[in-house]
Amino acid sequence: MENDVMTLYELNTLVRRGIRASMPDEYWIQAELSDVRSNYSGHCYLEFVQKDSKSNALIAKARGVIWSNVFARMRPYFENETGQAFVSGIKVMVKVTVDFHELYGFSLTGVDIDPAYTIGDLARRRKEILRKLDDEGILTMNKELEMPEPLQRIAVISSATAAGYGDFCNQLYGNKFGFIFYTKLFPAVMQGEKVEESIISALERIYADCDNWDAVVIIRGGGATSDLSGFDTYNLAAHCAQFPLPIITGIGHERDDTVLDMVSHTRVKTPTAAAEYIIGEMLETAGRLENLASLICKSIPELINAEEERLNRLVAGIPFVVQSRIQSENMRCERMYSRLVMSWQKRFIREQHKIDVFPRLAMLASSRMEKEKHRLEFVDRILKSASPEDLLKRGYSITLLNGKAVKDVSLLQTGDEVETVLATGKFKSIVV
Secondary structure (H helix, E strand, O other): OHHHOOOHHHHHHHHHHHHHHHOOOEEEEEEEEEEEEEOOOOOEEEEEEEEOOOOOOEEEEEEEEEOHHHHHHHHHHHHHHHOEOOOOOOEEEEEEEEEEEOOOEEEEEEEEEOHHHHHHHHHHHHHHHHHHHHHOOOOOOOOOOOOOOOOOEEEEEEOOOOHHHHHHHHHHHOOOOOOOOEEEEEEOOOOOOOHHHHHHHHHHHHHHOHHHOOEEEEEOOOOOOOEHHHHOOHHHHHHHHOOOOOEEEEOOOOOOOOHHHHHOOEEOOOHHHHHHHHHHHHHHHHHHHHHHHHHHHHHHHHHHHHHHHHHHHHHHHHHHHHHHHHHHHHHHHHHHHHHHHHHHHHHHHHHOOOOOOHHHHHHHHHHHHHHHHHHHHHHHHHHHHHOHHHHHHOOOOEEEEOOEEOOOHHHOOOOOEEEEEEOOEEEEEEOO
């Protein structure tokens, strides 16, 4: 019995030999990275895990290692191809060798990686986020906002020390057109695990002062492509999609749009391009304003001429209006006179048997009519004497500036050309 007893070390050695004998090849596996860390020597220690697709419960786990000579080339290759940092939580397809150590137990050693698998998984995750945003009806809300005119007040979300922020400000404030812009930096972390939380916090600070800004610019420059994963989250995308101001993104990458790019109002490649876009919007606004100003300058003289002609027609028609009014009043008085005479005649006939008053009434009526006639003639003379033509014939004149009568000498300036209208003509003069 004692001859059959082995030490733990002997048993583990037997397991190691068995595994190496039965699994000598390299194997491609699909797994999720967990607990990724590297030490001073450049070796990467991690765990490969697999979760149930429905319950998300852990169903398999293996300790893993990627030696420094492999990790030094594998990590930059993976991150450049995927735009994703080699960190916990991502799904990968790696080539491994299977090993067993008497002291450390079962482990997998990574020797190669296929970025295409991770790219596909990232694309699937982005697609799921976009589908969720679309189902909620908020995917294109920010894109549907109208860009304000003029676009001058810009809230900037960036790192204060980022080179891209400096490039953006230099391009904006040094524009060759002389446009004036107002910017304020709302600092945020633009790489690493705190990107989502930091940008959302900056957006909330901008929202509290929303009326003072025309648009929001989210820019990032100089960071690694692998730091873009923070811009591919649902919470950040949902905040940006529903933000009440247009959002312009320029986070310094060209290969693929992040989810943030897809929900923002306008996506450009770099911070400098974001500044150029804003300057271009201002240039279009300035062009439209110049066209409107030109149209106004052209329309004002035409409008003045039309109003001057209308005023002249009104002035010329005054005598006719006055004469018509006088004739109308005369006719009205004559009708009243006729009705009054008829009324008194009827009353006289009814009262004739009582007292013969007709001669007296006729005399009173005749006297009243004479007074009314004199009053009308007096009104007629007053109206005629007040007409512009009569005033001009009496030696008065009218001085016009730009077609309008001058009533106050303080309104005239040296060099103004005025027109003086007399009874028999008009002439122009210059104010000295």
